[in-house]
Amino acid sequence: xxxTLLDPTGELAPVERRPIPKPATLDGLTVxxxxxxxxxxxxxxxxLDALLSERGMRVRRYKKPTFTRPAPIPLIQQIxxxxxxxxxxxxx
Amino acid sequence: xxxxxxxxxxxxxxxxxxxxxxxxxxEIESRGLPVTVYVQDEPxxxxxxxxxxxxxxxxxxxxxxxxxxxxxxxADGREQGRAVGWAREEWQALTGLADIGAALPAARPxxxxxxxxxxxxxRLALRYGDVNLPARRLDVPPLEDDIEYCxxxxxxxxxxxxxxxxxxxxxxxxGTTRAADEVLGLAPPNHAExxxxxxxxxxxxxxxxxxxxxxxxxxxEAAFDPAFCLHGLLATTWFSGPMVIVNGPVRGAIGMNWAxxxxxxxxxxxLSIGRAxxxxxxxxxxxxxREADQSTFGxxxxxxxxxxxxxxxxxxxxxxxxxxxxxxxxxxxxxADGPVGVADQKSRTPEPLxxxxxxTLRAINHYKLAxxxxxVIVVGPEHGRVFDDAGWSKAEVAAALHAATRIDGQxxxxxxxxxxxxxxxxxxxxxxxxxxxxxLVRAGxxxxxxxxxxxxxxxxxxxxxxxxxxxxxx
Numbered sequence: 380x381x382x383t384l385l386d387p388t389g390e391l392a393p394v395e396r397r398p399i400p401k402p403a404t405l406d407g408l409t410v411x412x413x414x415x416x417x418x419x420x421x422x423x424x425x426x427l428d429a430l431l432s433e434r435g436m437r438v439r440r441y442k443k444p445t446f447t448r449p450a451p452i453p454l455i456q457q458i459x460x461x462x463x464x465x466x467x468x469x470x471x
Numbered sequence: 472x473x474x475x476x477x478x479x480x481x482x483x484x485x486x487x488x489x490x491x492x493x494x495x496x497x498e499i500e501s502r503g504l505p506v507t508v509y510v511q512d513e514p515x516x517x518x519x520x521x522x523x524x525x526x527x528x529x530x531x532x533x534x535x536x537x538x539x540x541x542x543x544x545x546a547d548g549r550e551q552g553r554a555v556g557w558a559r560e561e562w563q564a565l566t567g568l569a570d571i572g573a574a575l576p577a578a579r580p581x582x583x584x585x586x587x588x589x590x591x592x593x594r595l596a597l598r599y600g601d602v603n604l605p606a607r608r609l610d611v612p613p614l615e616d617d618i619e620y621c622x623x624x625x626x627x628x629x630x631x632x633x634x635x636x637x638x639x640x641x642x643x644x645x646g647t648t649r650a651a652d653e654v655l656g657l658a659p660p661n662h663a664e665x666x667x668x669x670x671x672x673x674x675x676x677x678x679x680x681x682x683x684x685x686x687x688x689x690x691x692e693a694a695f696d697p698a699f700c701l702h703g704l705l706a707t708t709w710f711s712g713p714m715v716i717v718n719g720p721v722r723g724a725i726g727m728n729w730a731x732x733x734x735x736x737x738x739x740x741x742l743s744i745g746r747a748x749x750x751x752x753x754x755x756x757x758x759x760x761r762e763a764d765q766s767t768f769g770x771x772x773x774x775x776x777x778x779x780x781x782x783x784x785x786x787x788x789x790x791x792x793x794x795x796x797x798x799x800x801x802x803x804x805x806x807a808d809g810p811v812g813v814a815d816q817k818s819r820t821p822e823p824l825x826x827x828x829x830x831t832l833r834a835i836n837h838y839k840l841a842x843x844x845x846x847v848i849v850v851g852p853e854h855g856r857v858f859d860d861a862g863w864s865k866a867e868v869a870a871a872l873h874a875a876t877r878i879d880g881q882x883x884x885x886x887x888x889x890x891x892x893x894x895x896x897x898x899x900x901x902x903x904x905x906x907x908x909x910x911l912v913r914a915g916x917x918x919x920x921x922x923x924x925x926x927x928x929x930x931x932x933x934x935x936x937x938x939x940x941x942x943x944x945x
Contacts, residue, residue: 382617385635386607387626387672387754389663394609 402464405436411462413450414442420468427466474550477505478566479543481525481536484516486582489540492557493518495572502568511539511585531586532595538581542566556581593638604640605652605668621676626754628746628774632676643671646681647688648945655688656695658756659702660763665691665755670747673754677747677775682725683740685943686802687747690715690777693804693941694748700936704806704928705758708765711928712773713752714807714847715745716912718780718790719800721943727779731916734778734810734849734923745775770809781913784855786865789912793940800943805847805910806927806936811835815854816920821861821871824854828922829875833903835926837885841878841901845908845931845938848872849923851915869909876903905932 386394402408410431412424424440431438441458443450450458458465480496482489493516500506500519508517509525525531534543543553544565554561557579559572586595596602611620617634621627633639644651644667651668658665667688674687694701694713704711717727728738736742752758760769782788782797790801815827828848836843850858850868858868877900908931915921928936 381613382611382634383637384609384611384617384620385604385637385640385668385672386609387635387669387676387750389658389661389665389669389755389757390607391661391663391757394607 405431405464408463409437409439409461411439411441411458411465413458413465413467414440415446415467416443417446417468423468424466473548474543474545475505475507475521476545476548477507479507479509479534479545480517480540481509481511481531481534481543481584482517482540483511483582483585484513486539488557488579488581491575491579492540492562492572495557495562495575498571499566499568502571504566504568509534528586528591528595529599531584532599536584537587539584540581541584590638593641597637597641602641603651604637604644605666606640606672625759626676626750628749628753630774632750633678635672635675639675640668640672643675643679643681643684644668646671646684649688655692658695658751659758660705661757663755663757665695665751669755670751673750674743674747676754677750678739678743679747680725680739680743683744683747685945686715686717686721686725686740686744686800689802689941689943690744690748690804691751693802693939694752696939696941698937699804699939700930701752703930704936705752705756705764707928707930708767709928709930710766710768710770710808711806711844712770712776713748714772714805714925714927715748715777716780716789716803716805716847717744717777717800717943718782718788718795718803719943720798721800722779722782729779729781729914733914733916741777741779742775745772745777747775748777749773749775770807772807772809776807778914781852781915784913785859786855786911786913789910790940792865793938795940795942801940802943803938803940805845805925805938806931807847807925808927810849810923810925813922813924814920818857818920821858821863821868824857825868825871825875828924829872831924832872832876832909833878835903835924836929839878839883839885841883841903842905843903843908844927844929845910846904846927847910847912847925849912849914849925851919851921851923852913852917853920854922855913865911869911872909873902873904873906877901878903910938 412428414420414424428438439462478499496506497518506519507521508519509523509530510517511525514524538555541553541555544551552565554565559577563569563571611617618631621632621634649667653667655665670688670691674684725740727740758764780789789803791797795801813828813831815824818824880899880901
């Protein structure tokens with residue numbers, strides 16, 4: 380059953396949460412590449428890794444144990460603590 | 472609502488009196504008066520021919536039934552009169568049938584209507600009543616925990632909040648006679664319109680009971696007074712947050728604490744009223760830590776800081792001093808840091824006790840600073856007794872404290888470098904506190920020769936904050 384709540388705020392902001400602003404440039408940022416354990420996702424991410432590293436970006440690699448479940452909390456926390464932006468492959 | 476002419480009865484099988492009068496309803500019907508029975512539980516129960524299933528309780532709600540059985544006489548679609556429970560003479564008068572129910576006892580009280588059971592009444596009012604809850608509706612996605620949802624949306628001060636459902640907010644609003652859409656003012660820092668409904672929503676989240684709502688509303692109104700400078704108090708790098716002190720009969724009526732652990736945890740009214748004010752600032756005003764709230768440290772009291780004054784002392788109360796009669800209830804808002812304890816277990820006369828309090832007071836903010844922040848001194852019962860036994864009024868104590876806290880001009884100036892020396896004014900005693908800047912209240916547990924000094928925001932008066940008092944109205 381869905382619970383309906385009354386908004387306690389001044390209702391100055393829209394209901395939908397906005398994503399965090401996209402950075403204008405990756406200069407000086409650390410990029411995380413998250414492999415969700417889908418087939419051939421690593422091929423795509425390996426290529427990205429090479430291209431970003433060629434341009435002098437800092438790249439860190441992560442891997443979810445399985446694409447069928449959300450990432451484990453410790454992994455999410457580790458990524459949040461180590462990088463500024465994340466790229467993850469969502470499809471085959 | 473167009474009602475069926477004749478006699479309406481609202482019953483439930485679960486009520487022995489309803490079972491008792493069921494044959495009487497049949498008797499009325501057999502005498503030619505049309506009878507319509509609304510039944511709240513078992514539609515097969517009534518023995519008359521016209522039965523309306525009212526398990527939804529809509530009819531019971533619309534007919535404003537509090538007790539079953541209730542019989543209503545209707546003519547031309549309108550109610551002509553009603554009788555509650557079984558009272559033979561009343562039923563006879565209502566129906567105009569002089570001999571009905573002859574075999575029954577003269578009277579039997581009825582039972583509570585299912586429509587007024589706890590939790591049901593609110594639901595019925597929301598479904599069938601003319602209820603105005605002016606606020607955006609947000610659906611918590613299925614399988615998501617509603618408390619976690621409140622955290623996710625940023626509505627929490629860091630502790631769980633009670634999810635503000637329509638039922639809870641409706642119940643909260645029953646605590647006041649004020650209209651839900653009445654605007655109390657603009658909540659800083661975003662200058663968002665703050666209605667009674669928005670305060671009620673945040674009061675639900677803070678854990679308030681409906682009977683606390685008038686106090687919360689008064690506190691919000693006091694805090695919105697420009698003299699209190701809530702915007703600046705929120706934004707300052709200094710420690711302070713708003714503190715609410717409650718006076719008058721409402722303290723006892725809603726079970727507030729002014730005795731042991733008065734500034735601490737454990738009393739729902741004290742804790743949730745203070746928290747509700749801060750949630751209004753956070754949610755309606757958008758004032759959040761590390762955003763508009765730039766406090767370097769904050770203080771634990773910024774979760775909520777509210778307590779009641781002990782009025783069973785010879786002193787005038789805080790609200791009385793500020794023009795509110797003792798038989799009326801009021802709140803006063805102050806800016807407040809954390810309390811600083813003062814121990815003096817030796818003094819049995821006022822003068823040395825004044826000296827003890829003054830020593831700590833002189834160090835408030837900085838020991839070389841004159842014109843410091845206003846302070847509230849919560850005088851504990853055992854310290855209060857020292858003043859009371861000597862016949863010292865509150866005004867006399869305040870005057871003595873002002874006199875004993877003056878600072879010599881030669882001692883002023885933070886730091887000891889030459890620059891500090893250069894700005895020192897000429898010798899002569901300067902007041903540590905502005906006139907009226909020492910506020911004395913009474914509260915605390917019976918044992919302990921202690922008092923608590925609660926300093927406020929450094930910016931005061933026209934440059935910052937002044938305490939503001941508001942009467943609590945129903």
